[in-house]
Amino acid sequence: MENAKLLQAIIETAIDGIITIDQRGTIESLNPAALKLFGYEIKDVVGRNISMLMPEPDKSSHDGYLAHYQHTGEKHIIGKGREVKGLRKDGTTFPFRLAVSEVQYKDRIIYTGFIHDLSKEKEAEERLMEYAAELENLVEERTKSLKKTVTALREAKEEVSLSLEKEKELNQMKSRFVSMASHEFRTPLSSVQLSSSLIEKYAQPFENKHIEKHVQKIKNAVGNLTTILNDFLSLEKLEAGRVEPAMEAFDLVKLSEEITEEMQMIAKQDQHIIYQHTGLQSMVELDQNLLKNCMINLINNAIKYSGENTFIEFNTELNESQCIVTIRDNGIGIPETDQKYLFQPFFRAHNTGSIPGTGLGLNIVLRYAGLMKGNVDFESKQNQGTTFILTFNQVPQK
Template structure:
């Protein structure tokens, strides 16, 4: 008797609905949660066919379903169940997850249904889809606007470089662009990136592939725009002579390990960055910010131009004469005919296709290395890979 009272208390206080029917589909009992979900009292539905709680077409096909269940031996066990719709007394419908089990009770068979209301989950999923769509549209608008500005700047550069007078006009245009980019793009891009990350976090419980796909597209678009913006800002500062290296003693190995961890987070699937240091020393006298920018730029290129399931070798070496940084990939490589143009601003190799980029990164790396009295050289073969080496004399 004690167990019976405990079982009854559990059923009566359960959050999910519990319903039992006989082998002819007639309702025998509903717990309070189920009655609230469907809007009936027990007296109103007891003894009626279970189809009264179903909208079409499930209502018409339910008797056939029970028949198939009984004749074919198909068994529904308690578990994840299946998603169906319920019909309330007021005529409205709602989604729920239904799990059914067969119970042997007093020499007869009854069926127990466990009902988990999905209304809130569905509403939340719809809100997330709408929000993701709004953010994607916003990013597309910002992307078009920024690309239009970048194209205008590139076209302007070609025209004004014909004379010193036009060169002056170009510098003025670039200054206006930098000012505009700093204020008009950085803040909204940061907001979009933060919102996309929050959507990704809030959507984790629903495990929705479409939400993850669109959030990933938003993040990638924002990342590309941020890279473009940073490249143009760096180029402007270099050409304006506003970049002066600050030589500081720092631990190269510690910096390289931090960069490796940071870049591994944005690497492609099963793409691994392998870091190794050679030498007993780890301290160097260089500008840590400029060197970090160089290493991140070169590793980003290795990630971008290599495929999934590949290795990127990242090595540092300190000996008596030099400090050497090497980044090697086994990606698409650089056509030999493009080698001599590779460090020119806005130049991109002819085999990059639709891979995004500004053509400014390597020019910036070379100029940063030069400011630190260093050199940058590379080796590359098409479809084999590329190795970039930064070297600094002590």
């Protein structure tokens, strides 16, 4: 009795549909998964011929298939392990994989059908075929568009650098840039990002390296442009005095763990971000958004300027008087002659080469930390790595 109850519980909770019919094709039972797939209630189907769940031509031919099988004993006639179509109550059809077993039950034979819905797989296949057909053209079009955008942003950056001493002209140009960035760049960048993510999602089951390569190119280009755009917008807000810190209590460890997970997704191959907290307390009172921006900016730099197969150390500490955040990498480091200019707007060290960046990130970090009455320190040796330390006077929150 216990075994029978266990078997019934398994059938009732199975993900795939399970149907049993007698030797005449009459339906004897359907589990909840099968009823949901076909859109019926149990009272609507029990006692009726299984052909009611089949579209043509299988509907008209099923009794013949079953009779031929019973007469000849050819098991393949039933279609064990093959792909077929089902007919829902609303008249729509759907593909599924059918496996059939012949069961000797008491003094008679029944047939048990196991149904695995293939609707999502088929839909993904169709979408992938469409995306694969359009991918090359899409990549070419997006690449041209992104190149134009990069050129426009580079020209805007050079224009800003030449105009820093003229305050009135600078303010006018920043207003134009913010307006252009908000309306002309963010919407198309979001569309490109969404499209590339959808392509990547639908391509995953097929492990096509060519598709992955082109999708990654799109995502990297969009990421670089988004970073440039965000840096310029942040600088404009700081210059305009529109950034006011909102000090509030929050869980530093929870925030840091979320940032670690988020940044690990964009890390290079076999780059690992190792997070560790020191201290018995985890609550601090700072501006959570400003601190998050500082952490992400510094970790993103560590990712960019470190190679594959490396570790990035991300540590937080709460003691009796301070909150300390440390990000350490073993990347290309900062030349000693460049270190005194490191926090100046638009400055980039001479060894950054072709690594993308605006030269604004560290200036923004310094100013955000200052708004929270904090300090930014660093230690670096060329080709040996860099350590950044954010320090805030803090009384641990209970």
